[in-house]
Amino acid sequence: MPDRPSSDTGITLHRYPLLASINSPADLRALPEHLLPSVVNELRGFLVDTVSQTGGHLAAGLGVVELTVGLHYVFDTPEDRLVWDVGHQAYPHKILTGRRDRMLSLRQKDGLSGFPKRCESDYDCFGVGHSSTSISAALGMALAAKQQGEQRDAVAVIGDGALSAGMAFEALNHAGSMDIDLVVILNDNEMSISPPVGAITNHLARLLSGKIYTTMREGSKTALRGMPQLRHLVGRWEEHMKGMLMPSTLFEELGFNYIGPIDGHDVHSVIKTLRNIKEMRGQRFLHVVTQKGHGYEPAEGQPVTYHGVTPFDRRTGELRKGASKGPTYTQIFGSWLCDTAEADPRLVGITPAMCEGSGLTVFSKRFPERFFDVGIAEQHAVTLAAGMACEGVKPVVAIYSSFLQRAYDQLIHDVCLQGLDVTFAVDRGGLVGADGATHAGSFDLSFGRPLPKLVIMAPAHENECRAMLRTAYEYPGPAMVRYPRGNGPGVAIDPETPALPIGRGEIVRQGSRVALLAFGSMVTPASKAAEPLDATVANMRFVKPLDGPLIRALAEGHDLLVTVEENSVAGGAGSGVAEWLAAEGIDIPCVHLGLPDRYIDHAEHAQQLAACGLDAEGIRASVRDAYGLRFPDRDLLEVANAGSAVGARVRHQSAGAA
CATH class of the missing domain: 3.40.50.920 (Rossmann fold)
Structure with a gap:
């Protein structure tokens, strides 16, 4: 194998001979299965090599390497549609789908996007960046295939965090009532809903997805069609037996054939189960347990830190940080929130799954009984705040600008219409650099400005940000402070800065x-x-x-x-x-x-x-x-x-x- 570098990288591929031969999933499928563990190892190493230089999302991708290899090995992508939720986990997918040699352009001007993007590759069948959209999109593709008389699978890969959003359950509820071919894969990377994983559960998953079981299952439906009472009894027996061994009942009730959980880091088990699932028809739900940061010790130990990283030393995992430029706007908010909570016991902090990103980590530790992380549920976060405000509590909702878009009706109907005293700390207002259009706060002034009773402020510098947060909190109605990502111009902060007169520049x-x-x-x-x-x-x-x-x-x-x-x-x-x-x-x-x-x-x-x-x-x-x-x-x-x-x-x- 020649010692050639990736086209825009200093990374040589001689350490990755198998990966160097894979320019598309077709090349992957041409390999014998016994070589796939080596492919997995090379893919994981190459991912760490590249992200250590570019920065980006790392831990989630490390956790789905085996699953990504298995999906492209078993399914006929891009003919079979593969939809990734959020997209943080899609870097291994990019590497296997013809973009390996461009990985060092990731998240840079004119380079690869950090998320799946339809105009970037035929293998990116749906553009993502926000959470919990995969099942709806894949269901739409499955229904389109049926309408067009085409036989192909649509596969949605969703993380357990994304499954907390109402949109995901809306899609599951709809999909379960349809006569379509759809595969939903739950990448459970926190083990939050999983029993212990091992040989028994892997065996059960393979059994429940195998031909013998599915033939018996479908055959019994046909044989018992004329005996509804007995058919109901057998169906309930099957449900209770599976429910004793695995968390299947919810998904079975929604109309899916639940399979799993399986060990997502056993590539042979993953492939065996995916092959069985591909032979099945209808709505299939596969539960895969993975570990964020798997295979790279620093990321395994600190999956939150290595979720999104700056460039780092590949050997030690030490993150490379630039010269300190003073506190970020996010940190200014976090400091103000703690100081205000100390003085006012009515204050509560609410965030939709963005504790670290929105600067609430210290607050969550100092005031745990007044901190509410509602998961990826922006609509619920805003209406929860409205309900609290009705009872005299002073809620502060910490939310990214682009995520507030997802709760627009709640902002209008539940907060502003009722004139409730809710403070919105809107982070990432404006352009956000490497995350690109999916996370840019380009529209909040436009969609907030028409709303009666809503006060909207935008700080010019650090001290003004703190003053505006105080102004919003003291204002007896809905108020929004919209600030950018990163640092300000360097103005010193005076914690005693008074509130500003409303509507004065x-x-x-x-x-x-x-x-x-x-x-x-x-x-x-x-x-x-x-x-x-x-x-x-x-x-x-x-x-x-x-x-x-x-x-x-x-x-x-x-x-x-x-x-x-x-x-x-x-x-x-x-x-x-x-x-x-x-x-x-x-x-x-x-x-x-x-x-x-x-x-x-x-x-x-x-x-x-x-x-x-x-x-x-x-x-x-x-x-x-x-x-x-x-x-x-x-x-x-x-x-x-x-x-x-x-x-x-x-x-x-x-x-x-x-």
């Missing part, structure tokens, strides 16, 4: 001619763009309610207003400014800068902002172009004598509003 730089109305994370690049333009910069702070007096003063004192936000332009904060101006009958040219009407692919955050024209250079270029187009006879950089007087009036009105 501030001038952070006085200029002339052009006023930049910046929201949240865009205040810093707008301020940098303003210097060579001598533009005024307003930190608007509130998306709802807007600071009307400040907008009026800026309109009266400038030729052009430019709104800047890290949110979709459509319906966003800039739209709110335009609506306010129109309602007040104020006629002034406006330019609205924000995220364009397309999904932004994964890349470094700075690269994403530059691609959208939201870095300082892009904002500056847009302002110059807009000013030159509207005022071709004026020099933007020429400061008129009236500029100072105008600036004084703007400063005076802004100070009065505050």
